[in-house]
Amino acid sequence: MRAQREKYYPLIPVxxxxxxxxxxxxxxxxxxxxxxxxxxxxxLGQAFNxxxxxxxxxDFGYVAFLGVGTYGMALSISRLWRVEGLGIGIIPIGLVLxxxxxxxxxxxxxxxxxRLRGAYFAIATIGVNEGFRYLIxxxxxxxxxEGIIFSGQMKKAFxxxxxxxxxxxxxxxxxxxxxxxxxxxxxxxxxxxxGYALTALREDEDAAKVMGIxxxxxxxxxxxxxxxxxxxxxxxxxxxxxxxxxxxDAFEIHYTVEAIIIVLLGGAGTxxxxxxxxxxxxxxxxxxxxxxxGFQLLIFAPIIIFIIVAFPEGVIGWVxxxxxxxxxxxxxx
Amino acid sequence: xxxxxxxxxxxxxxxxxxxxxxxxxVETGEAIGIVGPNxxxxxxLYNVISGVYPAxxxxxxxxxxxxxxxxxxxxxxxxxxxxxxxxxxFSSASxxxxxxxxxxxxxxxxxxxxxxxxxxxxxxxxxxxxxxxRDKAAGSLTPVExxxxxxxxxxxxxxxxxxxxxxxxxxxxxxxxxxxxxxxKIKEEENITIMAMVEHIMRAVVGFAERVMVMHQGRKLxxxxxxxxxxxxxxxxxxxxxxxxx
Numbered sequence: 001m002r003a004q005r006e007k008y009y010p011l012i013p014v015x016x017x018x019x020x021x022x023x024x025x026x027x028x029x030x031x032x033x034x035x036x037x038x039x040x041x042x043x044l045g046q047a048f049n050x051x052x053x054x055x056x057x058x059d060f061g062y063v064a065f066l067g068v069g070t071y072g073m074a075l076s077i078s079r080l081w082r083v084e085g086l087g088i089g090i091i092p093i094g095l096v097l098x099x100x101x102x103x104x105x106x107x108x109x110x111x112x113x114x115r116l117r118g119a120y121f122a123i124a125t126i127g128v129n130e131g132f133r134y135l136i137x138x139x140x141x142x143x144x145x146e147g148i149i150f151s152g153q154m155k156k157a158f159x160x161x162x163x164x165x166x167x168x169x170x171x172x173x174x175x176x177x178x179x180x181x182x183x184x185x186x187x188x189x190x191x192x193x194x195g196y197a198l199t200a201l202r203e204d205e206d207a208a209k210v211m212g213i214x215x216x217x218x219x220x221x222x223x224x225x226x227x228x229x230x231x232x233x234x235x236x237x238x239x240x241x242x243x244x245x246x247x248x249d250a251f252e253i254h255y256t257v258e259a260i261i262i263v264l265l266g267g268a269g270t271x272x273x274x275x276x277x278x279x280x281x282x283x284x285x286x287x288x289x290x291x292x293x294g295f296q297l298l299i300f301a302p303i304i305i306f307i308i309v310a311f312p313e314g315v316i317g318w319v320x321x322x323x324x325x326x327x328x329x330x331x332x333x
Numbered sequence: 334x335x336x337x338x339x340x341x342x343x344x345x346x347x348x349x350x351x352x353x354x355x356x357x358x359v360e361t362g363e364a365i366g367i368v369g370p371n372x373x374x375x376x377x378l379y380n381v382i383s384g385v386y387p388a389x390x391x392x393x394x395x396x397x398x399x400x401x402x403x404x405x406x407x408x409x410x411x412x413x414x415x416x417x418x419x420x421x422x423f424s425s426a427s428x429x430x431x432x433x434x435x436x437x438x439x440x441x442x443x444x445x446x447x448x449x450x451x452x453x454x455x456x457x458x459x460x461x462x463x464x465x466x467r468d469k470a471a472g473s474l475t476p477v478e479x480x481x482x483x484x485x486x487x488x489x490x491x492x493x494x495x496x497x498x499x500x501x502x503x504x505x506x507x508x509x510x511x512x513x514x515x516x517x518k519i520k521e522e523e524n525i526t527i528m529a530m531v532e533h534i535m536r537a538v539v540g541f542a543e544r545v546m547v548m549h550q551g552r553k554l555x556x557x558x559x560x561x562x563x564x565x566x567x568x569x570x571x572x573x574x575x576x577x578x579x
Binding site for chain 2 (some may be wrong): 003191192196197199200202206207208209210211212213214215325
């Protein structure tokens, strides 16, 4: 039993990290928004890592799942707010809807695109993201290009104070929770058969197949998990927090790129990597925006290139290699 | 009943017929060598048997069941294990994890858990003599160690038939003799049938295989007991070449 428990020790630094971020946000005046932003990037990295990090497949359309999740919450609030007796229950319904919609989209995309490998998969997924956005705009689904604005409905349904608490505090708490859930799922997968199958197929898909691994099945499991978490993230960090959704924002490819940077920076396929990546990325983005507004991307690009050249396996990947064989390795995954 | 039966197996790549109507029966417990020059279709034949490529014609029958349409991941648990010409380790994973993957997914019951697989892995790592390297990343092993690791990995699948693709290429002659002795030993101890593919190293073929199939341009040239096959005039003409001074 002891060995069983030890397997999950690497969760300790992860949970400690999130707790510290949360406490700083709560206790230090004016820090909540910054900590919430960092938590968003950590959660984004943590969720994306389950797919990108564990399978080695790059999904350039990942933001589509956040976008669809945002619509899940937006639809739940804007369509159900008048229903008697639901009250705050609209929020969990919205979360479930977000997760299901993102999950279904990932099944549809995965069933087709996951048969492609490497660059072909990446290109196919860009198409999905853009296609979905233009479908919503062109076919005028879910408000078309005007999007859905539901701040008024939130106020009417929950009252002004609750609605405001939802978007300024609880939405961020949800983001923290999603990050923790994603971390728990990651370690559960990594320690289980799924993790072994994913490592094998990431390293050599053909060898994995002749070892008896149904690679398509495991890729799809990772894809659905990762995408459903993205849906939840969209529903909380975007829909609830901003109280509106527009197609160009919800399907902005920029966020996919950020997610890729975070995962690679921290260490793809590691548990702690996305937190380190999210922290470094979030902080430096904020700091550069303060000291050199407008120039942050220009400065950020070479920094990223430098880090990726210097630490090809990411910060945590590098640390892990360093501490191999020491007592510390039980806490780093 | 033959363990493996190939009936007129054909595999084409566009206009190139890589394997052309090959038939072969392998009995349980045999050590059979597949011999032939580069490009004669040996690796393609292995890929058709293990399911990496679907056959374009003919049938692959394993233990009396037609497995021709099965994908590779369904063939492995039936008892078909293989190693690759150039070792293909899961580089970032440790040797132990690599071998455990074989036990976890390649066995018939399919219900071997993670901890149990790691224990099974330890046994096979010891068998091939890699215990000192157990926790190293597989990518950091030497080429010979990688080959041994691949063997351990496929043995952990408890195969009935082990397809070895050029297990001996690039090895020192002394290592080859050791390897041949080792393969004979595990063949008896683990009760598996081994199909080994060899391109150039005749001493290994003579030492290991009871019977060989010589391939040439995708076709079966001859199938006979080893000593007999290597003396066959056709084999000498297309493959071995004449002895000096003859």
